[in-house]
Amino acid sequence: MNELQDFAIGQRWLSDTESELGLGVLVDVDERTISILFPKSDETRVYARANAPLSRILFKQGDWFTDQEGQEWQVENAENVHGVMRYNVVCPNGEQRKSMNETRLGANIQLARPLDRLLASQIESKEWYDLRIEALLMQSRMAISPLRGLLGPRVGLIPHQLYIAHEVGRRLAPRVLLADEVGLGKTIEAGLIIHQQLQTGRSERILILVPDSLQYQWMIEMRRRFNLQFSLFDLTRTASIKEHDEDTNPFLTEQCIIASIDLLLDHDDLKQQALDAGFDLLVIDEAHHLTWHEDPETGEGVGNDRYDLVAEFAAQTPGVLLLTATPEQLGVDSHFARLRLLDPQRFDTLDHFLDEEAQYSQTAQIAEVLMSDEPLTEQHQEILVELLGHEVEQDGEARYRAINELLDRHGTGRILFRNTREAISGFPGRDCIPAALPAPAHWPLTGKLREQMWFEETQLDGAWMEHDARLPWLMDILRKDLKHKKVLLIARSGPVVESLETALRIHGGIRTAMFHEGMSLLERDQAAAYFAEEGYGAQILLCSEIGSEGRNFQFASDLILFDLPANPDVLEQRIGRLDRIGQQNRIQIHVPYFVGTAQERMFRWYNEALNIFSNISPTAQTLQENHIVALKDCLLNDPSQEGQGEAFEALLEQVNAERMALEDELQAGRDRLLEFNSCRPKVAARIVKALEDQDEQNPLPDFMTRFLAATNIDFEEQSDGTLIVRPSDQMQVEGLLLDEEGMTATFSREQAQQREDAQYITLEHPFTNSIFEMIHTQSFGNTSVAVLKSAAIPQGSLMMEMWFRVEVIAPKVLNLAASLPQQLIRVLLNENGQDLSAKINSAMLHPYVHRLDMSNARQVVKLRREVIEERYKQAEQLAKAQVQSFSETARKRYNDRLQQEIDRLTYLKEHNPSIREDELERLKEQQAQGVQLLEQLSMVPDSIRVMVAMK
Numbered sequence: 001m002n003e004l005q006d007f008a009i010g011q012r013w014l015s016d017t018e019s020e021l022g023l024g025v026l027v028d029v030d031e032r033t034i035s036i037l038f039p040k041s042d043e044t045r046v047y048a049r050a051n052a053p054l055s056r057i058l059f060k061q062g063d064w065f066t067d068q069e070g071q072e073w074q075v076e077n078a079e080n081v082h083g084v085m086r087y088n089v090v091c092p093n094g095e096q097r098k099s100m101n102e103t104r105l106g107a108n109i110q111l112a113r114p115l116d117r118l119l120a121s122q123i124e125s126k127e128w129y130d131l132r133i134e135a136l137l138m139q140s141r142m143a144i145s146p147l148r149g150l151l152g153p154r155v156g157l158i159p160h161q162l163y164i165a166h167e168v169g170r171r172l173a174p175r176v177l178l179a180d181e182v183g184l185g186k187t188i189e190a191g192l193i194i195h196q197q198l199q200t201g202r203s204e205r206i207l208i209l210v211p212d213s214l215q216y217q218w219m220i221e222m223r224r225r226f227n228l229q230f231s232l233f234d235l236t237r238t239a240s241i242k243e244h245d246e247d248t249n250p251f252l253t254e255q256c257i258i259a260s261i262d263l264l265l266d267h268d269d270l271k272q273q274a275l276d277a278g279f280d281l282l283v284i285d286e287a288h289h290l291t292w293h294e295d296p297e298t299g300e301g302v303g304n305d306r307y308d309l310v311a312e313f314a315a316q317t318p319g320v321l322l323l324t325a326t327p328e329q330l331g332v333d334s335h336f337a338r339l340r341l342l343d344p345q346r347f348d349t350l351d352h353f354l355d356e357e358a359q360y361s362q363t364a365q366i367a368e369v370l371m372s373d374e375p376l377t378e379q380h381q382e383i384l385v386e387l388l389g390h391e392v393e394q395d396g397e398a399r400y401r402a403i404n405e406l407l408d409r410h411g412t413g414r415i416l417f418r419n420t421r422e423a424i425s426g427f428p429g430r431d432c433i434p435a436a437l438p439a440p441a442h443w444p445l446t447g448k449l450r451e452q453m454w455f456e457e458t459q460l461d462g463a464w465m466e467h468d469a470r471l472p473w474l475m476d477i478l479r480k481d482l483k484h485k486k487v488l489l490i491a492r493s494g495p496v497v498e499s500l501e502t503a504l505r506i507h508g509g510i511r512t513a514m515f516h517e518g519m520s521l522l523e524r525d526q527a528a529a530y531f532a533e534e535g536y537g538a539q540i541l542l543c544s545e546i547g548s549e550g551r552n553f554q555f556a557s558d559l560i561l562f563d564l565p566a567n568p569d570v571l572e573q574r575i576g577r578l579d580r581i582g583q584q585n586r587i588q589i590h591v592p593y594f595v596g597t598a599q600e601r602m603f604r605w606y607n608e609a610l611n612i613f614s615n616i617s618p619t620a621q622t623l624q625e626n627h628i629v630a631l632k633d634c635l636l637n638d639p640s641q642e643g644q645g646e647a648f649e650a651l652l653e654q655v656n657a658e659r660m661a662l663e664d665e666l667q668a669g670r671d672r673l674l675e676f677n678s679c680r681p682k683v684a685a686r687i688v689k690a691l692e693d694q695d696e697q698n699p700l701p702d703f704m705t706r707f708l709a710a711t712n713i714d715f716e717e718q719s720d721g722t723l724i725v726r727p728s729d730q731m732q733v734e735g736l737l738l739d740e741e742g743m744t745a746t747f748s749r750e751q752a753q754q755r756e757d758a759q760y761i762t763l764e765h766p767f768t769n770s771i772f773e774m775i776h777t778q779s780f781g782n783t784s785v786a787v788l789k790s791a792a793i794p795q796g797s798l799m800m801e802m803w804f805r806v807e808v809i810a811p812k813v814l815n816l817a818a819s820l821p822q823q824l825i826r827v828l829l830n831e832n833g834q835d836l837s838a839k840i841n842s843a844m845l846h847p848y849v850h851r852l853d854m855s856n857a858r859q860v861v862k863l864r865r866e867v868i869e870e871r872y873k874q875a876e877q878l879a880k881a882q883v884q885s886f887s888e889t890a891r892k893r894y895n896d897r898l899q900q901e902i903d904r905l906t907y908l909k910e911h912n913p914s915i916r917e918d919e920l921e922r923l924k925e926q927q928a929q930g931v932q933l934l935e936q937l938s939m940v941p942d943s944i945r946v947m948v949a950m951k
């Protein structure tokens with residue numbers, strides 16, 4: 001078999017990465033894409049023509065194949081007719097000859113049967129055989145592992161993230177709002193979910209829409225941490241695709257795409273094409289920009305353009321992840337509307353939502369009791385009967401189950417995840433360092449708030465700097481206290497940042513970098529990199545407000561707020577650039593303000609009323625909204641005027657008291673419940689432990705070094721434990737994902753996080769997968785003849801070990817293989833046909849098996865051919881019988897597993913309308929389809945080893 005590059009309809013192709021789909025037929029081809037129908041699994045896939053992971057299947061004279069009716073034929077000769085092969089074939093008894101197109105080939109394809117190879121003296125080395133079996137065993141364990149999709153990512157094991165990933169990543173078509181507080185790892189959670197969805201085949205086409213300033217960061221994060229190659233679609237990219245072919249839909253040329261949401265907002269044609277292309281999973285970052293409100297007059301909902309755009313996509317995409325650290329930033333209306341995007345049936349009207357919110361407190365209170373050691377009183381039991389329909393026993397287990405039941409019925413429980421810093425330890429904390437400066441002589445003390453707060457923004461030429469005390473103050477601290485520090489400065493506007501940067505660089509001789517909306521994306525990323533550079537990098541990065549979202553600057557711990565934003569959530573986003581996972585030091589927040597101006601009052605509002613600098617404040621946004629009118633009054637009016645000063649002091653005091661009361665209330669109430677739902681500590685701890693165990697007992701390092709040595713791939717162990725792996729001229733295998741220039745590899749999670757230049761090699765890394773895939777699809781090590789050193793067995797007699805793979809040909813999305821009791825069957829027979837499979841396992845046999853030189857090995861096969869064939873037939877029969885029982889077990893398991901889920905959802909649906917009807921329907925369909933497909937397991941002979949007993 002070999003590859004032909006020209007495509008023609010009717011050709012047969014096999015997926016390199018998913019051979020279980022069976023043999024596909026090319027059904028459509030155009031300039032950029034090809035479509036392959038896989039009849040066995042009834043799926044059509046569209047691939048980019050340039051890099052389709054497919055192999056053309058061709059047969060040569062003497063090869064055997066099976067046609068669509070299951071009839072076997074041997075090829076006598078073949079000719080190429082307009083790109084499609086026409087085979088002249090003969091049936092096994094030679095009585096019938098005919099000519100048929102390759103289109104008539106059956107979809108089940110068997111590559112290089114091990115027995116045929118063995119009998120043809122194609123004998124492989126003992127090392128290769130051992131490696132093959134180890135790889136198959138690792139792969140089959142992975143297929144049924146609950147950790148699938150969580151092993152590969154280069155991330156630290158952070159419980160709340162793993163909990164969410166585990167909970168959401170396994171869902172079919174997950175639709176959730178990831179709303180952890182700023183900097184707790186929502187991008188990582190989304191990446192973990194995406195990774196699981198892709199690994200298990202639940203999603204294949206993914207679209208990530210982000211603000212344009214975050215596109216590269218997302219692309220890099222997906223590649224660096226998850227080994228996922230997302231393509232960045234901007235105007236240049238889409239235009240260049242269209243240049244080649246006007247009619248191509250660019251969104252069909254790749255499976256995983258990142259684009260700026262503005263690109264689709266500004267270009268209707270692209271938006272339409274993205275909609276037409278269709279995706280399995282949609283991810284929206286910074287989702288607080290999607291806003292919505294109910295028109296008080298008409299009662300109609302009105303969304304902004306972003307909301308409407310996402311609503312269109314969300315309506316036709318099965319999976320949707322929305323990410324925001326500040327879900328209620330723009331009010332409860334928008335929060336409700338975003339939940340409605342995810343589940344329109346459940347969140348039907350705003351009023352209904354508000355009513356329900358009001359009732360959560362009862363649920364929260366009783367959940368609190370259940371979580372504590374407090375005994376359940378009669379009164380508690382009454383509430384529980386009302387909420388759950390039954391009483392709850394006092395023991396821990398029953399209480400835990402009851403909490404789960406409550407959580408399942410809690411309104412947003414299944415779709416909203418919000419972890420807070422309070423619940424997650426390890427953040428070093430923050431200090432506020434105010435700098436009270438004299439106001440410039442003509443600073444406005446009356447008039448518009450905009451001018452009283454940010455007068456510099458009205459002077460685009462930078463003239464304000466001449467009299468602004470913040471500039472000398474800034475130069476001074478950068479030269480003294482912050483001399484050897486990395487400093488992030490954020491101001492609201494681009495022009496202000498530009499003027500400041502020029503002044504610091506030219507007049508202050510300070511190494512600066514800048515980041516604002518007037519710069520190209522590339523320039524911004526370069527600036528961020530210059531700032532991150534140790535040693536010679538910039539001392540200060542000056543950002544406009546766009547730098548306050550999503551970026552990672554936790555290597556710095558000094559933040560200068562050159563001005564204060566109008567909104568507490570925006571302020572939290574700013575601080576969040578530094579106050580993130582990975583921050584090692586207490587964060588120093590420097591806040592200059594002009595004494596006696598609105599700036600001072602704003603500072604005091606944030607500091608004394610909302611207490612936002614020293615702690616993330618979950619109530620700040622709501623409090624500000626509630627007091628916005630009084631606050632505006634106080635900000636606008638000079639406190640030295642009569643009565644104003646007292647009014648402001650009173651407001652600060654009142655709101656501070658309210659804040660503390662509200663925080664106490666939240667503490668006692670609903671947020672604890674939401675927190676518990678967002679991370680159930682026991683479950684999270686179990687996942688972390690399982691991953692730690694896997695890291696500790698990882699079989700991969702040993703396997704990999706032996707594999708590299710056995711296949712002549714160059715590798716060198718470094719003193720720090722990393723490996724440098726390079727392809728060599730003598731390399732004995734093909735098809736591995738290894739670049740010409742090679743790679744630095746590490747197997748250690750810890751090292752992988754420090755050494756980003758090193759590939760983190762895991763069971764899910766593309767390189768490992770390419771080895772497994774090569775083994776799966778090629779004959780690597782699938783025959784072996786060895787010596788069995790044992791005095792207990794008659795000398796010269798044979799023992800045979802044969803492996804068969806059990807495969808389900810089905811759409812990957814059903815994940816049926818996970819229900820098989822095993823994916824491999826091993827049969828061990830002695831020469832007389834005694835079945836020793838159960839008695840002697842591989843590990844027991846291993847120490848007794850030794851190499852046999854090739855010429856003796858060939859002799860053995862030649863002389864003992866009959867016995868070998870006989871035992872092989874027997875093994876096949878034994879394996880077939882097992883496959884039958886596997887099929888029954890798998891059907892029962894699959895059916896039961898889905899039935900449990902269906903029962904749970906049906907039951908919950910009676911109590912909690914947050915269960916979507918289509919979720920239930922989908923499960924039922926999946927159950928029926930899966931059970932049916934599991935009836936037809938196929939058994940593929942994988943490998944064979946003949947052992948000769950010698951002393």
Ligand SMILES: Nc1ncnc2c1ncn2[C@@H]1O[C@H](COP(=O)(O)OP(=O)(O)OP(=O)(O)O)[C@@H](O)[C@H]1O
Pocket residue numbers: 154155156157158161180181182183184185186187188189324325549550551552576577580581582753
């Ligand atoms: N499990 C992890 N292992 C290693 N690094 C992590 C992990 N989780 C988060 N980080 C790092 O912490 C920082 C914050 O993570 P991330 O950007 O995902 O947070 P976020 O919640 O999306 O932030 P924001 O609210 O600012 O958008 C990032 O630099 C990320 O790389």
